Amino acid sequence: MDLNYAALLPEILLAVAGILLMLAIPVLPSRQQVRLGYAASLALAAALVTALLQWGDHGPAFFGMVSMDALGGAARILFLVSSAAVALISVSYLKRERLRHGEYFPLLLMATVGMSLMAVSADLIMTFLGLEILSISSYVLAGYRRGDPRSNESALKYFLLGAFSTAFMLYGIALLYGAAGSTKYAGIAEAATQGQAETATFLLGLGLLLVGFGFKAALAPLHVWTPDVYQGAPVPITAHLAVGSKAAVLITLLRLLHQVFPASADQWQTLLWIASAATMIIGNVAALTQTDVKRLLAYSSIAHAGYILLGVIANSPRGAQGVLFYLAAYSLMTLGAFAVVQVFARREERFTKLEDFRGIGYRHPLLSVSLTIFLLSLIGIPPTAGFYGKLFLFSAAVEADLVALVILAVLASAVGLYYYLQLIVLMFMKEAASPPEPVPVPLAARIVILLMAAGTLYLGVYPAQVLSIAGEAAGL
Amino acid sequence: MPVAAYPLSLLLLIPAIGAAVVCLLPSGRDRLLKWAALIASLATFLWSAVLFRNFDNQSGSFQMVEQADWFRAAGFQVQYILGLDGISLLLVLLTTVLIPLALLSSWNVKDKLKLYLASILLLEVGILGVFLALDLILFYVFWEVSLIPMYFLIGIWGSRRRIYAAVKFFIYTMAGSLLMLAGIVILYFLLGTGNFDLVEMIGVLRGGEPALSPGMEYALFAMFFLAFAVKVPVFPLHTWLPDAHTEAPTAASVILAGVLLKMGAYGLLRFCLPLFPWASAQLAPAICILALIGIIYGALVAMVQPDLKRLVAYSSVSHLGFVVLGIFSFSFQSMEGAAYQMVNHGVSTGALFLLVGILYDRRHTRRIDEFGGLAHSMPRYSACFFVVLLGSIGLPGLGGFVGEFLILQGTFLTSVPAAAVAVCGVVLSAAYMLWMYQRVFLGRVEKEANRRLPDLSFREGAMLIPAIALSLWMGIGSGTFLRTMDSSIQLLVDRLDQVQNVQVVQNDGS
Numbered sequence: 001m002d003l004n005y006a007a008l009l010p011e012i013l014l015a016v017a018g019i020l021l022m023l024a025i026p027v028l029p030s031r032q033q034v035r036l037g038y039a040a041s042l043a044l045a046a047a048l049v050t051a052l053l054q055w056g057d058h059g060p061a062f063f064g065m066v067s068m069d070a071l072g073g074a075a076r077i078l079f080l081v082s083s084a085a086v087a088l089i090s091v092s093y094l095k096r097e098r099l100r101h102g103e104y105f106p107l108l109l110m111a112t113v114g115m116s117l118m119a120v121s122a123d124l125i126m127t128f129l130g131l132e133i134l135s136i137s138s139y140v141l142a143g144y145r146r147g148d149p150r151s152n153e154s155a156l157k158y159f160l161l162g163a164f165s166t167a168f169m170l171y172g173i174a175l176l177y178g179a180a181g182s183t184k185y186a187g188i189a190e191a192a193t194q195g196q197a198e199t200a201t202f203l204l205g206l207g208l209l210l211v212g213f214g215f216k217a218a219l220a221p222l223h224v225w226t227p228d229v230y231q232g233a234p235v236p237i238t239a240h241l242a243v244g245s246k247a248a249v250l251i252t253l254l255r256l257l258h259q260v261f262p263a264s265a266d267q268w269q270t271l272l273w274i275a276s277a278a279t280m281i282i283g284n285v286a287a288l289t290q291t292d293v294k295r296l297l298a299y300s301s302i303a304h305a306g307y308i309l310l311g312v313i314a315n316s317p318r319g320a321q322g323v324l325f326y327l328a329a330y331s332l333m334t335l336g337a338f339a340v341v342q343v344f345a346r347r348e349e350r351f352t353k354l355e356d357f358r359g360i361g362y363r364h365p366l367l368s369v370s371l372t373i374f375l376l377s378l379i380g381i382p383p384t385a386g387f388y389g390k391l392f393l394f395s396a397a398v399e400a401d402l403v404a405l406v407i408l409a410v411l412a413s414a415v416g417l418y419y420y421l422q423l424i425v426l427m428f429m430k431e432a433a434s435p436p437e438p439v440p441v442p443l444a445a446r447i448v449i450l451l452m453a454a455g456t457l458y459l460g461v462y463p464a465q466v467l468s469i470a471g472e473a474a475g476l
Numbered sequence: 477m478p479v480a481a482y483p484l485s486l487l488l489l490i491p492a493i494g495a496a497v498v499c500l501l502p503s504g505r506d507r508l509l510k511w512a513a514l515i516a517s518l519a520t521f522l523w524s525a526v527l528f529r530n531f532d533n534q535s536g537s538f539q540m541v542e543q544a545d546w547f548r549a550a551g552f553q554v555q556y557i558l559g560l561d562g563i564s565l566l567l568v569l570l571t572t573v574l575i576p577l578a579l580l581s582s583w584n585v586k587d588k589l590k591l592y593l594a595s596i597l598l599l600e601v602g603i604l605g606v607f608l609a610l611d612l613i614l615f616y617v618f619w620e621v622s623l624i625p626m627y628f629l630i631g632i633w634g635s636r637r638r639i640y641a642a643v644k645f646f647i648y649t650m651a652g653s654l655l656m657l658a659g660i661v662i663l664y665f666l667l668g669t670g671n672f673d674l675v676e677m678i679g680v681l682r683g684g685e686p687a688l689s690p691g692m693e694y695a696l697f698a699m700f701f702l703a704f705a706v707k708v709p710v711f712p713l714h715t716w717l718p719d720a721h722t723e724a725p726t727a728a729s730v731i732l733a734g735v736l737l738k739m740g741a742y743g744l745l746r747f748c749l750p751l752f753p754w755a756s757a758q759l760a761p762a763i764c765i766l767a768l769i770g771i772i773y774g775a776l777v778a779m780v781q782p783d784l785k786r787l788v789a790y791s792s793v794s795h796l797g798f799v800v801l802g803i804f805s806f807s808f809q810s811m812e813g814a815a816y817q818m819v820n821h822g823v824s825t826g827a828l829f830l831l832v833g834i835l836y837d838r839r840h841t842r843r844i845d846e847f848g849g850l851a852h853s854m855p856r857y858s859a860c861f862f863v864v865l866l867g868s869i870g871l872p873g874l875g876g877f878v879g880e881f882l883i884l885q886g887t888f889l890t891s892v893p894a895a896a897v898a899v900c901g902v903v904l905s906a907a908y909m910l911w912m913y914q915r916v917f918l919g920r921v922e923k924e925a926n927r928r929l930p931d932l933s934f935r936e937g938a939m940l941i942p943a944i945a946l947s948l949w950m951g952i953g954s955g956t957f958l959r960t961m962d963s964s965i966q967l968l969v970d971r972l973d974q975v976q977n978v979q980v981v982q983n984d985g986s
Contacts, residue, residue, distance in 0.1 A: 321550060362588065379650070381624065382617040391613070392552070395661045403662060410658045414651035421643055429631040429639050464547035471550030 007061035007068050008120070009054065010047035010076060011113050017043030018109035025102040033101040037091035040105035044084040044112065051076045060122060064184060067122035074324060074473035075119035075251045078331060082244040083112040085335045085448050089342050090236040092442035096347055097145065097234070104144060111137035111240065115248035124173045124183040127252060131169070131216070135162050138245060142233040148348075154232025161215065161225045169212025175205030185260045192263040206264055209256070210271060217249040219309070220278035223302050227286075230298035235345055235352075238294055239338035242301040243331045250305065254312050254323055265315050272313050273405060279306030280412035287419045293341055293352050296419060297334070300378060303416055304330055307409055310393050314400035320474035321467070322389075322396040328466055329385035329459055333377040336452030340371045343445050346437070357423060359432030364439055366446070368427045370453040375420045377456045380413060385459030392467065483527060483540045484558040484608050487568070488601055490520045491575075495597035503590045513593040514579050520600065521572040528960075531565055536963030538610065538675070546614070553671040557610040562964030563745055563815055564607040566957060567738055570822045571607070573942065574734040575600045578727035580939040581830050584837065585633065585725070592633060595625035599731060606739050612660045612672040612747075616653070619739070623649055626736065629728040630720055641716075641723035648716040652703035659699030663751070666692065678750050682974070690754070697755035700748050701763075707740030710763070710800055711770035714793045721789035726833030729785065733792050734826035738818045741799045745815065749803070749968060753975040760804040767804065768897045770797030775904035779911070784832045784842040787912055788825060791868065794901055795821045801898060802883035806972065810886025812965045816958065817879030820950055824868040824876060827943035831861050834936050838929050844912060849921035854931045858917045860940050865913055867947040869906045875950030878958075 005012065021036055021043075028035070055077070057068045066072075087108060094101050114134030121127040139162060143155025177183050179202035180191035196202045214222040230238045257268055283303030290296040308330070311323035344360075344367055345352050361368040377384035390413070397406045441449075459466055480486060494516020501509055532539055538559030546556045560568065578596060585592055602622025609615040623646065631642030664672060667680045667687055681687055688696065706713045717737075721729050749756050774794030781787040799821070802814025834857065835850075836842055851858040867874035870881075880902060888895040921927050932940070950957060 318551075376624070380654075381620050381650075383621070387617075387620075391657070391661065394658060395552075395664065398658075398661050398665050403658075406658050406661070407655075410654040411651075414647070414654055417647050417650050418643070421646060425631060425639050425643065428628065429642070462547055464549035467547075467552065468549040476550050 002061075003063070004059075004061035007054075007057065007059070008066065008117075010051045010080070011116050013047045013050060014043060014109045014113045014116070017046075018106040018113070021109070022103070022106045034091065034095060036101045036105050037087060037094065040109055041084055041087045041091075043109060044080055044087055047112075048077065048080040048084065051080055062126075064186075065123045065126045066117070066120045067185075068120060070473040070475070071251070071255060071320070071324075072120035074469060075248070076116050078247060078328060079112060079115040079119065079244050082247065082331050082335060083108060083115075083240070085339070085452070086236050086240045086244065088444040088448050089239070089339045090234075091444055093234065093236050093342055097349075099144060099234075104141065107137040107141050108240070111141070112244070115244055118248050118252045121252070122185050124176065124185070124188070127256075128170065128173060131249075131252075132166065134245060134248060135166065135216070138237070138241060141237045141240070142229060144234050144237065148232070150232035151234065152232075154229045157225050158229045158233075165212045165215030165222070168208050168215070172205045172208030172210075172212060175201050175208065179205060185256070189260045189263075192261065197261075197263040203264065203267060206261060206268065207271075210268065213249055213253045213256075214275060217246055217253065217305055218279075218302050219275045219305060220282045220302070223279065223282065226302055227295045227298045230301075231292060231294045235294070235338055235342040235349065238298070239335055239342075242297065242338070243334050246301065246305060247327045247331060250308055250312070250323065250327065254320055257312060258315060258320060262315065269313050269315065272309055273402075276306050276309035276313060276405060277408050279303065279309065280409055281306075281415075284412045284416040284419075287416065290419065291354050293354055293357070293423070296354065296423070297337060297341070300416070300419070301334060303412065304334075304378070306412070307390065307393055310397040310402065310405060310409060313402060313405070314396045316396065316400055317471075317474045317476045318399055319396040321470045321476055322393040324470035324473055325392050325463070325467055326389040328470070329377065329389035329456070332385055332452050332455040332459065333374040336370060336449055336456060337374040337378070339445055339448045339452065340367050340374070343367060343441050343449070344439060346439065354423060354426060355433070357426045358430045359427070360436075361428035363432070363436055364441075366441065366449065367439065370449050371427070372424055373453050373456055375424055377460065379417055379420050383457065383460035385456045385463070387460055388463040388467075389459075392463075482542055483530075484542055484560060487520065487523055487527065488558075488604055488608070490523060491516055491597045491600040491604070494520075495594045495601070498590060498594045498597065501590070506586065506589055509589055509593055510579070510583060513597060514576060516597060517572070517576040517579055517600065520604075521576060524569050524572040527560065528565065528569055531560065531960060533562075533959045534963060536562060536965075536967035541610070546611075551670075554613045555611045555671055555673055556614060557673060558608040559610045560608065562961040563742065563968075565960055566815070566819045567607050567735070567742055567822075568604060570738070570819050571600060571603050571735045573946065574730060574822060574826050577826065577830060577939045577943060578730045578734075580935060581730065581833055582725065582727040583935055588632065592629070595629050596727060596731070599625040599629070603731075603735050603739065607742060610674045612664075612674060612677075614672075615674075615747075616657060616660060619653060620650075622736070622739070623653075626728060626732065630724045633725040633728070634723040635725075636723070637719065638723045641719040644716045645720040648706050648713070652706035655699045656703035659696050659703075662692075662699075663696055674747070678971070681751065682971070688752075693752050693755040694758075697748060697752040697759065700743070700751070701759075704740040704743035704748060707743070708737060708796050708800060709740070709793065711766050711773055711793070711797070714770065714774075717793060718786055718789040721792070721829075722783065722785045726829060726836070729829040729833070730826045733788070733829055734822040737792065737796055738822060741796065741803065741814065741818050744800070744803050745811070745968065750971050753972045756804070757806065757972070757975070760806060763804045764801055764891070764894055767797045767800040768894060768901075770794065771801065771898055771901035772904065775901055775908060779904070779908040782843055782845065784835070784844055784912070784916070785829070787844070787908065788828045788832060791905060791908070792821070792825055794905060795825070795868075797901065798880060798883050798898065801887060801894065805883070805887040805890045805894070807886035807889045808965060808969050809882050809889070811968065812958065812961055813879050813882025813884075813886055815961050815965065816950075816954070817876075817883060819957070820867070820875035820879045820947070823943055823946050823950065824864055824874075827864040827940060827947070828868060830939055830943070831857070831864060834932070839925060844915050846923065847916040847926060848923065849917070849919050850926060850929070851917040852921055853927055853929045856932045856937075860932070860944060861917065862913065863944050864940075864947065865909050867944075867951070869909050870902055873948070873951045875947045875954075877951060878954040
């Protein structure tokens with residue numbers, strides 16, 4: 001047990017880069033501020049390289065507050081990729097919206113540090129700190145379009161409800177500490193096997209923890225904040241919330257439930273079964289009536305969290321593998337979809353209504369074809385990543401005897417077909433209503449869109465590599 | 477006799493390359509694009525003809541099998557297995573014959589031509605893949621891949637209510653398929669084969685201990701059956717069909733009626749029966765009743781349609797009812813008849829949609845009361861129409877007769893009342909078709925617009941002649957085709973027979 005700084009090298013790198021960028025803001029002339037975005041992307045790339053080099057490392061660090069393992073390593077890589085994509089689509093976004101580059105990128109880097117710490121944490125206090133670093137950065141970022149009332153609403157709602165849920169979580173941690181006498185994952189797990197798992201304090205603590213996570217991961221019925229927050233936040237931040245932030249919460253939840261609370265599996269499985277069913281149904285049904293693409297993708301992301309829960313409830317390594325693979329697939333297609341929306345929205349995000357996508361199919365083939373790929377993947381049609389994501393999740397769930405929930409997921413995603421198709425219909429099968437306004441596609445955004453589309457197709461054709469990485473991370 | 481190292485992959489590759497070439501050619505060169513697509517589809521046809529010649533009629537099992545790991549990771553194995561047997565051979569040929577005809581029929585398409593042609597060729601890849609794939613996941617992939625191009629074909633190039641039709645088509649099909657995906661996964665775990673190889677799965681199911689409890693077999697059968705029944709379509713899941721057929725452009729209607737529906741019936745023969753023989757047999761009476769309702773209902777509704785295309789669409793509901801009846805009558809004759817009728821229906825209904833398309837190109841309407849006396853202005857067209865129509869209603873000497881006769885004969889052996897009801901369907905189909913012919917072609921020319929309609933052009937003749945010739949050949953020389961199916965159908969019947977309490981009427985050698 002010692003400090004072992006090297007274990008957290010990617011996080012330290014990001015934190016230092018974030019601080020340096022903040023220091024650079026007053027020094028850099030305003031015309032040069034654009035460079036901050038590229039600097040942040042570079043820092044993320046450097047952290048990604050470090051994280052890749054550390055893949056395979058094992059063992060505790062920081063006196064057991066964090067612990068390196070394959071799950072944390074894989075999750076870290078996923079978050080870094082997601083944040084890098086967000087950073088790349090943010091550069092042109094901020095320029096277009098004439099927003100200050102200054103605080104944006106340091107906050108994004110800090111949020112990434114938070115996600116990353118959650119992934120490798122081995123102590124509830126550490127987990128809580130990671131979550132708070134992530135959340136507080138995200139609250140500010142959601143309100144970054146200060147001139148726009150919707151963005152203000154978004155930040156305020158997110159902050160109030162987020163703070164509320166944090167309180168739940170902290171209370172839960174306190175109760176667990178009371179029951180188990182430790183906040184370390186290993187200590188709690190050990191206490192649980194020694195009979196603490198049955199005590200009311202322990203179960204109440206676990207329940208409150210789940211409420212907190214449910215809020216953050218937008219699981220029904222704790223999802224109500226999501227559409228407003230997603231709609232009001234700047235598009236790249238919506239992508240960050242829907243992908244990186246959500247993935248961080250879900251992976252932490254997965255680790256906690258599978259590694260720390262297996263003794264209480266009966267209780268949390270029942271609870272999550274209901275949450276998963278409700279999340280899938282509410283997400284898909286509510287998305288049907290949306291007219292704004294950001295809201296639509298918000299509900300879609302709710303629904304997908306419901307599918308992901310299948311793998312969590314399975315409570316098996318194969319379930320964890322399914323969750324990780326699905327998150328990889330989900331990240332690619334959702335980031336891609338938001339990248340397209342970001343570009344297409346144009347100045348002041350005027351074009352985010354579904355109707356605005358009318359007839360763009362032939363005018364902007366890059367945007368429309370790649371968005372179609374992302375939507376087909378969200379539906380789960382081969383050969384796209386979403387198909388194998390669903391296949392692996394479903395098979396893990398079937399193996400765990402969750403057949404009824406799988407059937408429910410199938411039916412819910414059949415409902416979901418309609419709203420994804422609606423967007424494809426608008427793009428390709430309807431004539432544009434008004435004369436077109438040009439849609440400039442900046443290079444960085446173009447790269448992100450193409451990479452995400454290529455990744456979505458790659459996972460759909462040959463999922464083997466990512467699947468075995470996910471399997472390794474899941475301990476298969 | 478092996479004809480090439482990877483004969484079946486090549487069959488999939490030719491149209492895929494064709495689609496890629498079409499995409500890469502400069503847009504605007506319309507003639508070049510159309511010829512490229514046509515040549516690709518003709519090359520596919522020629523290659524399938526080579527396969528037909530090299531097919532061994534004596535063997536009922538899969539031939540020209542190609543097997544390789546697609547990927548294997550973390551305990552998951554998906555394989556790339558293609559194979560051809562007597563049931564799929566003719567459907568493959570049907571597909572490769574109809575696609576060039578469909579392309580010929582769209583010679584006048586100008587709007588987004590490149591995307592249109594690429595969609596049709598991609599659709600061909602998907603359909604052929606469905607008929608060849610022997611790994612359940614691979615099958616599912618092709619099954620879905622064939623869905624997307626058709627969705628776009630209807631939605632972009634269709635007529636007035638195209639979007640409604642396209643979305644309905646997509647949602648119906650996909651809802652069924654998702655259930656099937658769940659079924660595939662459940663089956664995979666129950667059998668514990670460690671892979672999705674169809675032949676291996678059937679092998680496990682055959683061997684000794686029943687691997688599925690009765691309840692589970694019912695449930696799995698239902699999951700697969702629903703996916704296929706939507707596609708066939710079995711009454712009452714047919715409501716997407718009239719919309720999709722009517723709104724689709726001619727070429728898409730031809731492919732939809734000609735081969736896409738057969739994917740459903742093929743799925744029943746290839747997956748439902750051999751995987752779940754017991755459940756199939758238990759539920760067969762109920763399904764036969766649905767099929768009979770479909771036969772009669774489709775025919776009656778077809779009779780009152782004011783729109784030519786809708787009439788043909790409902791006639792498909794009726795004819796596919798025969799196919800389902802044949803499959804679930806559980807006799808050798810009826811199953812062979814069903815397989816034969818699938819091909820024949822593909823040819824004759826495909827040709828009917830081509831013919832309606834030709835008329836629509838000239839008059840831009842499909843309403844029956846807009847026509848009358850066309851036999852005077854378009855004698856060659858009317859003659860072709862009549863021959864195709866006779867093939868569709870099952871006149872001896874044309875393909876329809878053989879299929880329907882075998883189905884009725886086989887059904888008669890297992891259930892006389894069912895056969896009696898089905899015979900009414902035959903009579904009704906003659907009635908609505910001939911009545912339609914009378915109203916459109918016979919009598920005096922009432923409308924001025926119909927007086928000077930140009931007769932068939934060379935291109936139009938070129939797409940009708942093969943269909944008519946094939947229909948004749950299938951009527952007179954049915955032995956050529958039936959021979960290819962005998963062993964495979966026999967194998968299927970043996971599989972069913974070996975299950976306890978399942979009675980199948982065997983081939984009496986006639």
